Amino acid sequence: MLCCLGVLFTAGCGDDKTGEEEGPTGEAKLTAFSFKAENNPDYLVKDYTGTISGTAISVKVPADTDLSALVATFETADGESKVTVNGTPQVSGTTANDFSDPVDYLVSLGKKNALYTVTVSELPEAVWTKVTEWEQDASSIRLEIDQTDNLPCLVVTNENAVTFAKLNGNTFTSETVANRKGQYPGLGISSAGQPYIFFYESETLNGTVATKTGGAWTEICNSIERTANQAGPTITTIDGKVFVFTVNDNRSPSTRRRQIDVATYDGSSWTTSGDIPGRSIARGYWPVARTKNGTMYLFVLNPVSPNSFSIYTYKNGTWSTFIEEYAYPSSEPGAEPATYHSFSLYCPDMVIDDDGNIYLGICYDYSPQVLKIDANTKEINRIGSVIPSPGNTSGRTCRIALSPLGKLYMAYRNSNDAKLLQVVSLDEKTKDWTAPIQISSEPVFDEFECKFTKEGTAYLAYYVQEEKTDGVVTTPAKICLYKLATTE
Template sequence: MKTAKFLCAAAIAALTALVSCNKDPDIPEPLVKSFGFYASDNVGRIDSDCVGAVSGTEITVGVPPTTDLSELVARFTTNDGNIVSVGGVALISGQTVQDYSAPVSLKVEDEELKASVLYTVKVSLNPDSDPKLTSFKFELVNNLEAVGEDIEGEISGDAISVPMIKAADKTKLVATFTTTPTNVVKVGDAVQVSGETANDFTNPVDYIVSNSDGSKSALYSVSIRTVNGKLEPIVTYSERPVFSGAVLRVDPSDKSPYIGFKEREVKDSESVSAEKMTVVKYVDGAWSTVGSAGFSKNVNSSHYDFDITKEGTPYVAYANAEVSPKNAQVMKYDGGWKVVGEENTSDMLSNYVGLAAFSDNNIVVTQINGNAKSTFSNRTLVASVFNGSWNNQETNLAKTQVYAKASCKAGETAYVLAIRRGKSDGVNYGHDVLAYNGGNWSSLRSNYVREGATQTGTYVYDITAAEDGSVYILTADNASDGSAYHFVVEKYNPTTKDWSVVGGSFYPYVHADSHDRAKIAVAPDGTIYLLYLDNKSNALNLTWFDSETKQWADPLLVANEKATDPCIAFTTSGVGYIAFTDANNAEKVFIYR
């Protein structure tokens, strides 16, 4: 009997040894290495990746609290050659839809080893998080027309403050934000998508952040905080020397800055474009010539202007020095520069040329006639209007001599600020403001000098206008004490048809040098900007009227060098450009944002 028991035990041992000898030690046991639910495999089910934890033969995964557990696709990895199944049905990673609303037994087997392991998968709903905005900003990529760089908001409790310059267009800003998981963000009843949804931030905007079932919510008030913009120089234009009177414009169609100028003649230079018009455009970080340089006839002095239609077509108007009298000629760029209409259609000598190009068939040129033998009175303001052909016409100042003028356009209206020559009806160097629209001239102001002033100054003057019909003029006078001249910015209200001094009084700078220069521009939000050159100190300064403080802002120094012909212009989104000609006859340009 003992012998039989011994033989049985020996047989079992031998069999075990035989099996052990047949097992391939290079083939690993069945094993789940990773397991999870990924958003790309579960579109419309979950919106974030949920990675599980594998501990022994138990797999746990947490998913968002609103997830439907009955239809989920798992993505997993196993040892090579392993087959995964649930209830005898193969489970394919990243493909098979499975119900995980109850624990699932996952069989992982290796057919070669004839071995298998059972795993239990438990999927649970994560607890809902408290509603909270964790970051808020305006990214450049989503707000190209309004900001020049990413602007980060400052979150303090339930208030979010975002710094931005006053001139920036705040009406269509797209916010990029992050929240705690599962939160829903709304403005009013509109669900907000980070990096996509636009809102008007002219006034504070309330963001409501709620958890998934709406049982908890938090309100954040987002407001724009006005800060000074940053001045950044862009590439100086120096390819050709610039004559006085260079004009800075912004293309309304693509917001690119242009400069139109007459090339200065340089001693011993043989430039064929000298004394002629050239237009350059800033694109892709460099200045490029529009068409050819020196495309015009010779230009008389600095009597020229440059404009761009809303469709983006550049135009120039200049006094043609190659004809007699030197009357105005207009050219446009349409793949090449060409003359608009007939040449030499008037007997005027065109001085102080101004250009308002509305469209190919609506162009207004204003000038002071300097030809005493012209059919138009000498030194009067005359308009040349193109509607398919040129028509020269008198303005409201047909019989009044004009000393100097400035012009602008807004909407479909051309505007002129004209300073009368000497005494007119008892007023010394009074000024007029005219508007041209639909073929008619109207007077917004006539022969005006402020009370207490000796006259309207003749060195600093400018005009600009807004799309709503508001008109701003810059003049200088000594109304404050009868002696010192100060800048005065006034606004015309198109509704009341009244004029008012911006800020209630003059700008405090004392204008005492005949070479001082100044320009004004109105930003899209209605903020009026004043750019002025203090010639004695060679300081070019920028200020603006703050509608909140009702004061002119402390001036921002643009440059401290010898400069002439300062210019300022804004894009429709509030980005500003400033230009001036330096001592080397190069054009220096800054971006303000």
């Protein structure tokens, strides 16, 4: 009997021991912390990784980043750990928090806890730095970004050749597109990275389009009609088609002279000398085409009295008139007679933001300035103040660029005499342009371009003509490339 009780007692003690909670054996620990662009599309265009030092986590993001609702991505040492902020469960890549002040992340694993403090600060201010100089003669240059690798590409024309170049490390790698004189180039790059180049040939009086296929450049069209020097030809791709917009300068016959010609390529055949559906104005200059979120926008200067511009859109195979004709008033509303600003028939620019708002860089009265067209109301307003006119030569050209997060930049030359290239940006607080930053130390030719990559790096290319003394070249012509990026 006693033996039986002893056996039962021993068995009961054994059951109690095995039922005790020993808890997880891992650590309550954060092993990685970051803000990923894919989880913060409204605030970031690239990923930013935090540095973990003990229980302190620091992350640097660009200045002016909205910190009010950032989504963090994190990893724990043990997949069973629970993570909370002020008692609210956190899901990596999903839960948003306000990081305007330090945020405490509590990591719990059974009875183990660890408290991490996340501090978000600003990266150093982005600065313009020289990437490279390329000794190259040019009559015209055009800059575009290959969005497949975020690298800048150029098309360069001169008396001897048409050349394509792409940044490779800190130098340009160039390829000959055509061994003959080219003028008035246009450069378009498809979403798949396929380059298309337009150039005009004065000997044949025709425009040519070339593309790179299988490692070699091939001319796929030589029948675009004579192009005017105010053409500002533009080439772009959308919906699997290539579009080329030029100003017709055919003088025999002259029935289409100064009209906007539309040439399209569907991959097998071309349609040339087409019109913009819905356009009623006979004459046009400097067509500028841009694509954004599946829509192509086409801007055209109208050399009529008063000077005006038109904007058209193309989406899903259909053309629409966005702005039929707009002349920019110089007189007060209601004044009689009304007066209007005039513009130089030279080098306007256009960018579009993610909401479809349109920004135009135009040198009205030889003064660089930017107009914004609201996507919904079509209301047109000037952005920032007017840049004082640097003269009727330097003041005829400006370039604008928009960062992926919506910050606006403008490049222009400072005076007729010095012709130094400088850049301003729009201050979000004052709603006006910042003090200009001088980029070049030499006079800059009309040819300069500025574009942003989708990751937020801006590239600015410009051309400097050669210098001669007593007929001898002392300083060769060159193309300079700068970029805007943080030092970290």
